[in-house]
Amino acid sequence: MFEILAAAGAAAGEAPPxxxxxxxxxxxxxxxxxxxxxxxxxxxKEHQAKISGLKKGDQVVTQGGLVGKIAKVDDTYVEVDIAKDTRVKVVKHTIGDIIPPGGSAAND
Incomplete structure:
Protein backbone atom coordinates (compact mmCIF):
# COMPACT_ATOMS: atom_id res chain seq x y z
CA MET A 1 0.00 0.00 0.00
CA PHE A 2 2.83 2.36 0.77
CA GLU A 3 4.34 1.60 -2.59
CA ILE A 4 1.18 2.77 -4.40
CA LEU A 5 1.08 6.02 -2.41
CA ALA A 6 4.78 6.61 -3.03
CA ALA A 7 4.32 6.05 -6.79
CA ALA A 8 1.33 8.44 -6.84
CA GLY A 9 3.31 11.05 -4.91
CA ALA A 10 6.25 10.77 -7.29
CA ALA A 11 3.99 11.17 -10.32
CA ALA A 12 2.33 14.24 -8.82
CA GLY A 13 5.73 15.85 -8.21
CA GLU A 14 6.82 15.65 -11.84
CA ALA A 15 6.69 18.80 -13.99
CA PRO A 16 3.96 19.03 -16.63
CA PRO A 17 4.96 18.62 -20.28
CA LYS A 45 -11.97 43.90 -47.82
CA GLU A 46 -15.42 45.57 -47.72
CA HIS A 47 -13.82 49.03 -48.03
CA GLN A 48 -11.72 47.96 -51.02
CA ALA A 49 -14.83 46.56 -52.73
CA LYS A 50 -16.67 49.81 -52.05
CA ILE A 51 -13.78 51.92 -53.42
CA SER A 52 -13.46 49.80 -56.58
CA GLY A 53 -17.14 50.40 -57.32
CA LEU A 54 -16.98 54.22 -57.26
CA LYS A 55 -18.55 55.93 -60.25
CA LYS A 56 -19.40 59.41 -61.41
CA GLY A 57 -22.37 60.88 -59.58
CA ASP A 58 -21.91 58.96 -56.31
CA GLN A 59 -22.14 61.05 -53.16
CA VAL A 60 -19.23 60.34 -50.84
CA VAL A 61 -17.72 61.31 -47.51
CA THR A 62 -13.94 61.50 -47.29
CA GLN A 63 -12.05 60.43 -44.18
CA GLY A 64 -11.36 64.12 -43.62
CA GLY A 65 -15.08 64.82 -43.44
CA LEU A 66 -15.68 66.44 -46.83
CA VAL A 67 -19.01 65.58 -48.40
CA GLY A 68 -19.42 65.83 -52.15
CA LYS A 69 -20.38 64.30 -55.45
CA ILE A 70 -17.90 62.44 -57.63
CA ALA A 71 -17.14 64.21 -60.90
CA LYS A 72 -14.30 62.05 -62.25
CA VAL A 73 -12.71 58.72 -61.29
CA ASP A 74 -9.12 57.68 -62.10
CA ASP A 75 -7.10 54.67 -60.98
CA THR A 76 -5.60 56.57 -58.03
CA TYR A 77 -7.57 59.81 -57.67
CA VAL A 78 -11.18 60.95 -57.54
CA GLU A 79 -12.35 64.49 -58.30
CA VAL A 80 -15.12 65.52 -55.92
CA ASP A 81 -17.44 68.52 -56.26
CA ILE A 82 -17.82 69.88 -52.72
CA ALA A 83 -19.65 73.12 -53.61
CA LYS A 84 -20.77 75.00 -56.68
CA ASP A 85 -17.70 75.52 -58.92
CA THR A 86 -15.43 73.93 -56.27
CA ARG A 87 -13.76 70.65 -57.19
CA VAL A 88 -11.05 68.89 -55.15
CA LYS A 89 -8.81 66.00 -56.12
CA VAL A 90 -8.86 63.24 -53.50
CA VAL A 91 -6.82 60.06 -53.20
CA LYS A 92 -9.23 57.22 -53.89
CA HIS A 93 -8.51 55.26 -50.72
CA THR A 94 -9.32 58.26 -48.51
CA ILE A 95 -12.99 57.97 -49.41
CA GLY A 96 -14.59 56.94 -46.14
CA ASP A 97 -18.12 56.08 -47.18
CA ILE A 98 -20.64 56.31 -49.99
CA ILE A 99 -23.89 58.08 -49.16
CA PRO A 100 -26.79 55.97 -50.42
CA PRO A 101 -29.26 57.51 -52.88
CA GLY A 102 -32.01 59.33 -51.04
CA GLY A 103 -29.59 60.61 -48.40
CA SER A 104 -29.08 64.31 -47.86
CA ALA A 105 -27.60 65.91 -50.97
CA ALA A 106 -24.10 67.33 -50.71
CA ASN A 107 -24.36 70.30 -53.04
CA ASP A 108 -27.89 70.69 -54.30
Whole structure:
Protein backbone atom coordinates (compact mmCIF):
# COMPACT_ATOMS: atom_id res chain seq x y z
CA MET A 1 0.00 0.00 0.00
CA PHE A 2 2.83 2.36 0.77
CA GLU A 3 4.34 1.60 -2.59
CA ILE A 4 1.18 2.77 -4.40
CA LEU A 5 1.08 6.02 -2.41
CA ALA A 6 4.78 6.61 -3.03
CA ALA A 7 4.32 6.05 -6.79
CA ALA A 8 1.33 8.44 -6.84
CA GLY A 9 3.31 11.05 -4.91
CA ALA A 10 6.25 10.77 -7.29
CA ALA A 11 3.99 11.17 -10.32
CA ALA A 12 2.33 14.24 -8.82
CA GLY A 13 5.73 15.85 -8.21
CA GLU A 14 6.82 15.65 -11.84
CA ALA A 15 6.69 18.80 -13.99
CA PRO A 16 3.96 19.03 -16.63
CA PRO A 17 4.96 18.62 -20.28
CA UNK A 18 6.57 21.68 -21.89
CA UNK A 19 3.75 22.22 -24.42
CA UNK A 20 1.30 22.97 -21.60
CA UNK A 21 3.30 26.11 -20.80
CA UNK A 22 2.51 27.40 -24.32
CA UNK A 23 -1.28 26.94 -24.02
CA UNK A 24 -1.99 30.43 -22.56
CA UNK A 25 0.03 32.12 -25.33
CA UNK A 26 -1.70 30.07 -28.04
CA UNK A 27 -5.06 30.91 -26.44
CA UNK A 28 -4.28 34.64 -26.52
CA UNK A 29 -3.27 34.46 -30.19
CA UNK A 30 -6.55 32.70 -31.03
CA UNK A 31 -8.55 35.31 -29.09
CA UNK A 32 -6.72 38.19 -30.81
CA UNK A 33 -7.32 36.54 -34.20
CA UNK A 34 -11.07 36.25 -33.76
CA UNK A 35 -11.67 39.52 -31.91
CA UNK A 36 -9.24 41.92 -33.60
CA UNK A 37 -7.41 40.70 -36.71
CA UNK A 38 -10.20 38.85 -38.54
CA UNK A 39 -12.85 41.62 -38.22
CA UNK A 40 -10.29 44.23 -39.36
CA UNK A 41 -9.44 42.15 -42.45
CA UNK A 42 -13.16 41.86 -43.22
CA UNK A 43 -13.67 45.65 -42.93
CA UNK A 44 -10.64 46.26 -45.15
CA LYS A 45 -11.97 43.90 -47.82
CA GLU A 46 -15.42 45.57 -47.72
CA HIS A 47 -13.82 49.03 -48.03
CA GLN A 48 -11.72 47.96 -51.02
CA ALA A 49 -14.83 46.56 -52.73
CA LYS A 50 -16.67 49.81 -52.05
CA ILE A 51 -13.78 51.92 -53.42
CA SER A 52 -13.46 49.80 -56.58
CA GLY A 53 -17.14 50.40 -57.32
CA LEU A 54 -16.98 54.22 -57.26
CA LYS A 55 -18.55 55.93 -60.25
CA LYS A 56 -19.40 59.41 -61.41
CA GLY A 57 -22.37 60.88 -59.58
CA ASP A 58 -21.91 58.96 -56.31
CA GLN A 59 -22.14 61.05 -53.16
CA VAL A 60 -19.23 60.34 -50.84
CA VAL A 61 -17.72 61.31 -47.51
CA THR A 62 -13.94 61.50 -47.29
CA GLN A 63 -12.05 60.43 -44.18
CA GLY A 64 -11.36 64.12 -43.62
CA GLY A 65 -15.08 64.82 -43.44
CA LEU A 66 -15.68 66.44 -46.83
CA VAL A 67 -19.01 65.58 -48.40
CA GLY A 68 -19.42 65.83 -52.15
CA LYS A 69 -20.38 64.30 -55.45
CA ILE A 70 -17.90 62.44 -57.63
CA ALA A 71 -17.14 64.21 -60.90
CA LYS A 72 -14.30 62.05 -62.25
CA VAL A 73 -12.71 58.72 -61.29
CA ASP A 74 -9.12 57.68 -62.10
CA ASP A 75 -7.10 54.67 -60.98
CA THR A 76 -5.60 56.57 -58.03
CA TYR A 77 -7.57 59.81 -57.67
CA VAL A 78 -11.18 60.95 -57.54
CA GLU A 79 -12.35 64.49 -58.30
CA VAL A 80 -15.12 65.52 -55.92
CA ASP A 81 -17.44 68.52 -56.26
CA ILE A 82 -17.82 69.88 -52.72
CA ALA A 83 -19.65 73.12 -53.61
CA LYS A 84 -20.77 75.00 -56.68
CA ASP A 85 -17.70 75.52 -58.92
CA THR A 86 -15.43 73.93 -56.27
CA ARG A 87 -13.76 70.65 -57.19
CA VAL A 88 -11.05 68.89 -55.15
CA LYS A 89 -8.81 66.00 -56.12
CA VAL A 90 -8.86 63.24 -53.50
CA VAL A 91 -6.82 60.06 -53.20
CA LYS A 92 -9.23 57.22 -53.89
CA HIS A 93 -8.51 55.26 -50.72
CA THR A 94 -9.32 58.26 -48.51
CA ILE A 95 -12.99 57.97 -49.41
CA GLY A 96 -14.59 56.94 -46.14
CA ASP A 97 -18.12 56.08 -47.18
CA ILE A 98 -20.64 56.31 -49.99
CA ILE A 99 -23.89 58.08 -49.16
CA PRO A 100 -26.79 55.97 -50.42
CA PRO A 101 -29.26 57.51 -52.88
CA GLY A 102 -32.01 59.33 -51.04
CA GLY A 103 -29.59 60.61 -48.40
CA SER A 104 -29.08 64.31 -47.86
CA ALA A 105 -27.60 65.91 -50.97
CA ALA A 106 -24.10 67.33 -50.71
CA ASN A 107 -24.36 70.30 -53.04
CA ASP A 108 -27.89 70.69 -54.30
Missing amino acids: AWINWLPIIGMVVIFWFLIIRPQMKRT
